[in-house]
Amino acid sequence: MSDPRPGAVLRGAVDLSALRSRAAAPASPTGHAPASGSPSLVFDVTDATFGQVLELSRTVPVVVDLWAEWCGPCKQLSPVLEKVVTELDGRLVLAKVDVDANPQLAQGFRAQSIPMVVALVAGQPVPLFTGAVPEEQVREVFGQLLQLAAQHGVTGVVPRGEGGEADASASEPDEPALPPLHQEAFDAIEAGDYARAVTAYEAALAENPRDDQARAGLGQVRLLDRVQHLDLQEARAAAAAAPRDVDAQFAVADLDLAGGHVDDAFERLLDLFAELPADERAPVRERLLELFGLVGDADARVIRARGRLASLLF
Numbered sequence: 001m002s003d004p005r006p007g008a009v010l011r012g013a014v015d016l017s018a019l020r021s022r023a024a025a026p027a028s029p030t031g032h033a034p035a036s037g038s039p040s041l042v043f044d045v046t047d048a049t050f051g052q053v054l055e056l057s058r059t060v061p062v063v064v065d066l067w068a069e070w071c072g073p074c075k076q077l078s079p080v081l082e083k084v085v086t087e088l089d090g091r092l093v094l095a096k097v098d099v100d101a102n103p104q105l106a107q108g109f110r111a112q113s114i115p116m117v118v119a120l121v122a123g124q125p126v127p128l129f130t131g132a133v134p135e136e137q138v139r140e141v142f143g144q145l146l147q148l149a150a151q152h153g154v155t156g157v158v159p160r161g162e163g164g165e166a167d168a169s170a171s172e173p174d175e176p177a178l179p180p181l182h183q184e185a186f187d188a189i190e191a192g193d194y195a196r197a198v199t200a201y202e203a204a205l206a207e208n209p210r211d212d213q214a215r216a217g218l219g220q221v222r223l224l225d226r227v228q229h230l231d232l233q234e235a236r237a238a239a240a241a242a243p244r245d246v247d248a249q250f251a252v253a254d255l256d257l258a259g260g261h262v263d264d265a266f267e268r269l270l271d272l273f274a275e276l277p278a279d280e281r282a283p284v285r286e287r288l289l290e291l292f293g294l295v296g297d298a299d300a301r302v303i304r305a306r307g308r309l310a311s312l313l314f
Contacts, residue, residue: 040158042082045095047104053095057120059156060090061149063128063142066097066109066116073132074115080135081117084142090157091146110260121149127260179204185217194225219294226251227258239268244275250287257291265291266305274312285309 045053045064053062065081067074078096085094099106099114109118109125119126126148128141149155178186185200201218204211232255239248249272256265266288273284288309292302 041085041090041092042094042096045097045102045105047102050105054120054123056093058122058154060158061092061145061154062120063092063094063145064097064109064118064120065094066099066106066111066114066118068098068100068114070100071114077115077117077132080138084135084138088142088146090159092142093158119145121145122152122154181207182214182217185214185221189221189224192228194221194228197221198225216293219290222290223254223258223294227254230255232259244272246272246276246280246283253287253291257294262295262299262301263305266301270305270308270312273309285313 053064056062063081063085065074065078067078081094085092097105097109099111109116113130115132116130117128119128126145128145129137133141181200181204185197185204188194188197188200198218198221201214201221204214205218208214230251235248235251235255239245239252242248249268253265253268256262256268269284269288269291273281273288276284288305292306295302297303
């Protein structure tokens with residue numbers, strides 16, 4: 001992927017849609033005392049300022065540390081994260097989220113236990129690890145994160161400005177203009193108009209069937225369009241009442257994927273595929289392939305699910 005913008009690809013499947021468009025002041029330190037005197041690289045973030053962190057992640061990878069004052073393992077892990085980020089000298093930044101003070105962020109990241117560490121690359125979430133882990137493992141994971149970010153064109157460096165403020169704009173590389181239809185889709189996504197974004201990406205693919213960015217973007221916005229008006233409890237009740245109702249199972253699988261429950265989404269559709277007669281399986285297989293593409297073919301969960309699908313087919 002060369003275009004790190006919303007709609008280009010969905011990875012990690014963490015539900016940040018409710019927070020993406022929040023108005024925000026610039027993301028800057030809010031009282032947290034970071035390690036080694038580098039407040040530009042380590043800062044607190046709130047529900048209100050998260051939108052700016054998403055924007056910053058288009059320039060430099062952002063590591064998000066979800067913690068709480070009462071959490072003992074958090075107090076062990078946070079200094080390690082700060083130390084490693086500081087030593088990387090601006091190639092990563094660390095955004096700290098107090099889950100008690102910022103419930104919307106905790107919900108958006110599906111933080112069922114803490115400490116929980118995720119990353120943001122080009123506005124997209126990348127799960128890293130949960131629980132206190134040793135410094136060696138943190139270094140290894142952050143190294144992999146930098147490689148992933150480079151693949152997505154996110155290679156900026158945040159300098160340490162005077163007074164500890166980060167001048168992210170100074171390191172932001174110039175981006176080439178998007179093709180008109182991609183720009184139209186991007187604008188529609190920012191406005192929450194997923195149907196218009198679908199139309200724009202479909203038009204881009206009609207012009208160039210090999211436009212992989214348009215294809216990836218189309219898959220994501222189709223998912224967002226499908227789930228935006230669904231009620232999770234109602235969808236689950238309908239699916240439980242009709243185990244072979246393809247549309248009902250699709251709705252819950254979409255919600256699970258959008259909420260980060262990737263294995264649950266795949267298993268639901270694979271179980272449905274196994275139960276249906278051979279002549280009714282095609283739509284389920286097509287939906288599975290679409291969701292595989294959203295998560296990424298190299299993802300271990302996709303590899304497992306593809307293996308089961310192959311065994312069911314043959």
